[in-house]
Amino acid sequence: MSKPKLTPMLEQYLRIKEEYPDALLFYRMGDFYELFFEDAEKASRELQIALTSRNPHADHPVPMCGVPHHAKNEYLKQLLEKGFKIAICDQVEDPKEAKGLVKREVTRVLTPGTVVEDLVHDQGENQFLAALFLDDQSGGGLAWADCTTGEWTGLVSRDPDVLWQWVGKVAPRELLLPRDCRIPAGQGQMTARVTHVPIAGYFDPKGAQDRVLRAQQVASLDVLDLADKPLLVRCCGAIVAYLTQTQKQDLTCLAPFSPLHLSGQVMLDEVTERNLELFTRMDGRKGKGTLLHVMDQTMTPMGKRLLGKRLHQPFKDLAPIEANQEVVRLFFNDPELTDKVRAALDTVYDVERLSTRIYLNRCTPKDFVALRQSLSRFPRLQELLQEVAQPPRLLKKVLAGWDNLEALGELLQRALLDNPNHLITEGGLFKQGFDAQLDELIELTEHGEATLTRLRDKEQQENHLSKLKLGFNRVFGYYFELSKASKEPVPEHFIRRQTLVNSERYITQELKELEEKLLSAAQKRKSREYDLFTRLREQVAAMRDRFMAMAGILAQIDYWQGLGHAARRWSWVAPRLHTGLELSIKGGRHPVVEAVQGSASYIPNDLHMGEDGKVLLVTGPNMAGKSTVLRQTALIMIMAQMGSLVPAEQAYLGLCDRIFSRVGASDNLAQGQSTFMVEMSETARILRQAGKRSLIILDEIGRGTSTFDGLSLAWAVVEELARRQGGIRTLFATHYHELTGLEGDIDQVRNLNIAVKEWKGEIIFLRRLVPGPADRSYGIEVARLAGVPMPVVQRAREILEQLEKSSKRQHGQAVREMVTREPLLPGLAGTQADDAPHAPQSPDLHPIVRELQNMDIDGLTPLEALTILSKWKQHVHNR
Incomplete structure (x- = not known):
């Protein structure tokens, strides 16, 4: 089959496409961006737009589709949300001046982790591009950057699992990996776009170091605390290389790199964040039903991002916690101040991202208007905060660094229209009075006819030409016309251009100059406004550091007022924090459940952990609220820190350094992990990593396997947590009532239960946490409440009764058979015993056999049985 003959334009398209094989190429043609061949087929399918063809009647028609250039952002947004990479190919020369085919180049490459415009990111969320590099000998490094704000950081670890945990925690939009690096099975649910890149040019040590130094404009890695972190340098170098490639310019917009220091923050792994529903519900959705949704009363995107960062990384040390709490209490106690600050912040836009777009020249005129609006609120905010009589020390620090950027605010106020044109090349951006040359051009373009009329009137008055008319034709443009019947003399500066039957037409030098100005004014105005806009952008870009400093200050103020406002809305209290291990909560509530149900429907609970008990076993039926109590304790600790x-009504809280949560049932079948395997993996992680100052939340350990296996595992876990380092603070919810017998036998173990009341055959969930174990599980009653048909419920009750009786008989019979048929212990021979409950005793019988014959097997609890076996084992050992 012969190959299709391609036009020069399609040949140019394919040459450019060869350089970006993994991207959809948006190729500018006039007022449209066109896509061809496979790109067109993909785009038409994903965007639901018509797929046509170029040369449809040819032997080899070329598939094509396109979108209008002025509406491209909406289409780009859809493709980026689906994870596509997009190359924007623009015309880089004026078609009017081009000789032959217009020159085109890729001016931008858009990916989910590198786009600067408001196309994919939530304004209140970070948009991270991450890079991970692993080394078999030294561990690995992970770096992540938000190119919309300039923030970037990273860490190193000898354990690859730790780095992959951080990938899940950071949740980047895009992850860079070396080509030979594969994602482990446990990361199968990762939502980031994974981009494999070659080591050379991205992760190579020397090249990475040079790129980082150049991007950060420093001479040594010591300045960035990277000199002793070569693996992290390789990750940073990959990020810089990728951003440079996609932005098509040198990267100097990134803030000074600072490695993540874990010593000052509480560690919350991604499993804990998911189980506690800090950012997403268990179904993966954001918004209502999450702690972030309840706590978020911020007014700006900067404040919301800071709130998210603090929720990811609470403070570990007492000093910063108390300093922040002091400012939050100020806003909590002064609702009038809070309301005024909120009103001022309400019209502040995302200063961080606005200044970054301006710096990178990815801005529109409306970005400057938003920046101007934001600057106009700075003085009001400063005034409100300066009126605080006794400002907390952190607030004093903020005010000391305040910068209103008055000169720039005044410049933007004088320069820009309130509603400028979206396109910087079409004019309509600047106010009159800002630039004299532009004013003249505006006058000509908007009032050209009036200017011509004034010139005619001037000629009439100065030369006494009352019958003088003004006209226009395409042959020689504007002209003056005088009737032949007119007796007025023709001025000397009038130049005759045309003679008609009844009149003469003239031009003047001034008229022709004005005509030339009118005809070129529109284009000159566009060009002048473009030049002025470019100059203004450069002025604003030069002040980016000042903008970023003020953005950080605004974020802090918004963070504090938001927490104060939320606390007043939901009647929260200031906790007392200390460096000990005691944890005491009076009237504690789950903030998310309370927000959904309403405070009137929520029953608070008390909880105490101390030297008398750090491992609390919580029993009670399903639906009673065990998981709620567990989660609320962890959430209260996170919020406090x-x-x-x-x-709560009161809270006295010993600081945590790590919080672990193993709650609920989930599987990872795609990677061959069952519910029980996931449960055990998470439990193993907790047991390996928990320390003295940890807080552990465990719910239903061992429920995914057989009863004896599960009970044994749960029992061993409780023992380990109670034994290690004098007891690790743990809330352990379980249905294994056998575990409640550990209280009194194992130090630090205490029983609590969620109270239930039976009334007229019904069960009433009191939602109250009380001391002691639950009497039973009420599982069948819960099934009935859930709507299981009554015949099934009744049959289940009958089966349960039979199983309980059978279990007791079989348990006793099994023990008797073991005693009579097999030697149980060294020196102990089996004896023949009848089925009588108390066989005749013989003086020749071993004391253990005699004890067995007198034992009430049916009434023996598992804990009592284990105690007896331990005593027998010790007896044999002593012999």
Whole structure:
């Protein structure tokens, strides 16, 4: 089959496409961006737009589709959300001046992790591009950067699992990996776009170091605390290389790199964040039903991002917690101040991202208007905060660094229209009075006819030409016309251009000059406004550091007022924090459940952990609220260590350095992991990593396997947590009532239960946490409440009764058979015993056999049986 003959334009398209094989190429043609061949087929399918063809009647028609250039952002947004990479190919020379085919180049490459415009990111969320590099000998490094704000950081670890945990925690939009690096099975649910790149040019040590130094404009890695972190340098170098490739310019917009220091923050792994529903619900959705949704009363995107960062990384040390809590309490106690600050912040836009777009020249005129609006609120905010009589020390620090950028605000106020044109090449951007040359051009373009009329009137008055008319034709443009019947003399500066039957037509030098100005004014105005806009952008870009400093200050103020406002809305209190291990909560509430149900429907609970008990076993039926109590304790600790007030009547809290949560049932079948395997993996992680200052939340350990296996595992886990380092603070919810017998036998173990009341055959969930174990599980009653048909419920009750009786008989019979048929212990021979409950005793019988014959097997608890076996084992050992 012969190959299709391609036009020069399609040949140019394919040459450019060869350089970006993994991207959809948006190729500018006039007022449209066109896509061809396979790109067109993909785009038409994903965007649901018509797929046509170029040369449809030819032997080899070329598939094509396109979108209008002025509406491209909406289409780009859809493709980026689906994870596509997009290359924007623009015309880089004026078609009017081009000789032959217009020159085109790729001016931008858009990916989910590198786009600067408001196309994919939530304004209140970070948009991270991450890079991970692993070394078999030294461990690995992970770096992540938000190119919309310039923030970037990273860490190193000898354990690859730790780095992959951080990938899940950071949740980047895009992850860079070396080509030979594969994602482990446990990361199968990762939502980031994974981009494999060659080591050379991205992760190579020397090249990475040079790129980082150049991007950060420093001479040594010591300045960035990277000199002793070569693997992290390789990750940073990959990020810089990728951003340079996609942005098509040198990267100097990134903030000074600072490695992540874990010593000052509480560690929350991604499993804990998911189980506690900090950012997403268990179904993976954001918004209502998450702690972030309840706590987020911020007014700006900067404040919301800081809130998210603090929720990811609460403070570990007492000093910063108390300093932040002091400012939050100020806003909590002064609702009038809070309301005024909120009103001022309400019209502040995303200063961080606006200044970054301006710096990278990815801005529109409306970005400057938003920046101007934001600057106009700075003085009001400063005034409100300066009126605080006794400002907390952190607030004093903020005010000391305040910068209103008055000169720039005044410049933007004088320069820009309130509603400028979206396109910087079409004019309509600047106010009159800002630039004299532009004013003249505006006058000509908007009032050209009036200017011509004034010139005619001037000629009439100065030369006494009352019958003088003004006209226009395409042959020689504007002209003056005088009737032949007119007796007025023709001025000397009038130049005759045309003679008609009844009149003469003239031009003047001034008229022709004005005509030339009118005809070129529109284009000159566009060009002048473009030049002025470019100059203004450069002025604003030069002040980016000042903008970023003020953005950080605004974020802090918004963070504090938001927490104060939320605390007043939900009646939270200031906790007392200390460096000990005691944890005491009076009237504690789950902030998310309370927000959904309403405070009137929520029953608070008390909880105490101390030297008398750090491992609390919580029993009670399903639906009673065990998981709620567990989660609320962890959430209260997290909120407290963010500097927030907490949902309780009183709280006396010993600081945590790590919080672990193993809650609920989930599987990872795609990677061959069952529910029980996931449960055990998470439990193993907790047991390996938990320390003295940890807080552990465990729910239903061992429920995914057989009863004896599960009970044994749960029992061993409780023992380990109670034994290690004098007891690790743990809330352990379980249905294994056998575990409640550990209280009194194992130090640090205490029983609690969620109270239930039976009334007229019904069960009533009291939602109250009380001391002691639950009497039974009420599982069948819960099934009935859930809507299981009554015949099934009744049959289940009958089966349960039979199983309980059978279990007791079989348990006793099994023990008797073991005693009579097999030697149990060294020196102990089996004896023949009848089925009588108390066989006749013989003086020749071993004391253990005699004890067995007198034992009430049916009434023996598992804990009592284990105690007896331990005593027998010790007896034999002593012999």
